[in-house]
Amino acid sequence: MSMLDEIEKLMQSVGTSYNYRIVNLGGKSVYIEGIKSVIFLSIDEMQFQLKESSLSIIGKQLSIKYLDKNSAVITGGIITVGVK
Amino acid sequence: MKFDLKGYNIDNLLKTLYSKKVTLYNLCRPEHNHIIFEVADSDEKKVKKYINNYKSTTTLSLKRKFPKILLMNLGLIIAIFFGSIFFIFASAYTWQIRVYGTEELSEGEVLSVLYNNGVKVGKINLCSSEDIEKILLKNYDRIAQVSVIKEGTAIIINISEKLVYNAGEYEPIVAKYNGIITDINLVTGTLNVKVGDYVNVGEILVLPFNLDNTNTKIPVKPMAEIYADILVISSLSLEREETKLKRTGRKTICYDYKIFNHHLFYGKNKNSFALFEIEVYNESISDLLLLSRDVLCFYELDYTIVNHNFESERDELVKASEARAYVDLPKNVEILSQTTETTIIEDTMYATTTIKVHGVINA
Structure with a gap:
């Protein structure tokens, strides 16, 4: 059982739904769910379109370990992860 | 499948790939116009299709670590490899x-x-x-x-x-002289030579059988006239110093007594000559007892050394050599040429006569 699924189930019980999930693993990698499109990719910054907002990751030597239609894993020196 | 792309529409390409649900792995964009990423083999064609669309601004280098078809048939490849080794080994x-x-x-x-x-x-x-x-x-x-x-x-x-002559039937025709065959008149038998062949004395010219259609040998008495240019060669030599031996007149007779043809004892006399020649004959003493003796007559020899003068005796040696060659010459032949050469090697003079004739070589 996924830890995120467990957390979502717990939160749904209080009547809350989520459009995206972001997990920052110690500043070395970021797991993102709920991506709708890629806005911008570079070695220092990556931007993704979410359902109702956009996600910006700023760091050093960023690279995408995995990217599919809904999710992505970004590795590198993560400095900030922000949602606008 | 790994893609390493350079160009100016990378953002558009990424958005397109993303919209076409291509899953990307290990994506890295070291520069704004440079991107490296990997895709699953199932998405390879899809990516190539969109890369082609951006061809004017995008360069492509494909790097596959190991060809997919080889990976899929690794067992087959191993089998072919070992099979090839076995085949090469076995074919030796x-x-x-x-x-x-x-x-x-x-x-x-x-x-x-x-x-x-x-x-x-x-x-x-x-x-x-x-x-x-x-x-x-x-x-x-x-x-x-x-x-x-x-x-x-x-x-x-x-x-x-080779066609083999089986002894016991008819005798084959053989060459009686050395020569080069010029003409063949074959009546019966199977030829073993052809015009132009050089044959030596004793060589089989015609075999004593005929061959039928099934190559079966049918014995026949061979008959043929085989003409050839025959070479008759005679050589005599003369040494500058010749040792001549002659008997002095003194002789000693010794006896070797035998019974049943086995040695019994020798007589009293013994040979005392340093240089001698011997004549031996057997005489019976008693036919009843099978007693006999070998008579050994030793004749004393003396030698004299004769010095020959090559210049004065050359003609004599040449004549002797020619006479010897004519003795060996076949009868009823046409003499084509005759030469006699003399050579002196160290203390010996040689006279060699060569007579070339045309005639029947098997006569």
């Missing part, structure tokens, strides 16, 4: 030796000669076809021609044997 061996064309020779004889020279079934054969031909020709005089072909792991030997 000789697995079959086939012998054709033997008549008098047996296949076993041929194989045994090859076996003794290292050409065996089930062994790696290091001899070339030419080597095998030489081995067979060297070991069998009866082989006229032989050809050896290697077909894969088989050695195919084709032998053509």
Whole structure:
């Protein structure tokens, strides 16, 4: 059982739904769910379109370990992860 | 599948790939116009399709660590690899030796000669076809021609044997002189030579049989006239110092007594001459007892040394050489040429007479 699924189930019980999930693993990698499109990719910054907002990751030597239609894993020196 | 792209529409490409639900792995964008990413093999065609659309601004280098088809058929490739090694190894061996064309020779004889020279079934054969031909020709005089072909792991030997004369029927016609054959009038028999051949004394010219359509030998008395340019060569020599021996008149007679042809004892007399020649004959003493004796007559010899003068005796030696050559000459022949040469080698003078005649070589 996924830890995120467990957390979502717990939160749904209080009547809350989520459009995206972001997990920052110690500043070395970021797991993102709920991506709708890629806005911008570079070695220092990556931007993704979410359902109702956009996600910006700023760091050093960023690279995408995995990217599919809904999710992505970004590795590198993560400095900030922000949602606008 | 790994893609390494350079160009100016990378953002558009990424958005397109993303919209077409292509899953990207290990994506890295070291520069704004440079991107490296990997895709699953199932998405390869899809990516290539969109890369082609951006061809004007995008360069592509494809790097596949290991061809997919090889990975899918790794077992087959390993089998082919080991199979090839086995095939190369096995093809170096000789697995079959086939012998054709033997008549008098047996296949076993041929194989045994090859076996003794290292050409065996089930062994790696290091001899070339030419080597095998030489081995067979060297070991069998009866082989006229032989050809050896290697077909894969088989050695195919084709032998053509010489026509063999079987003693006990009719005698073959043989050359009585050395010469070059110029004309052949064959009545019966099978020719063993042809016009232009050089034959030596004793060589078979016509074999005593005829061959029918099935190559069966039918014995016949050979009859033929074979003309040739015959060379009759005679050579005499004369040494500058000749030692001549002659008897002095003194002799000693010794006896060796025998019974039943076995030695009994010697008589009293013994040979005391340093240089002698001996005459021996047997005389019976008693026929009843089978007693006999060998009479040994020793004649004392003396020698004198005669010094020859080559210049004064040259003509004499030439005449003697020519006379000797004429003795050996066949009868009823046409003399084509005659030469006599004299040579002096160290203390010996040689006179060699060569007479070339045209006539029947088997007469």
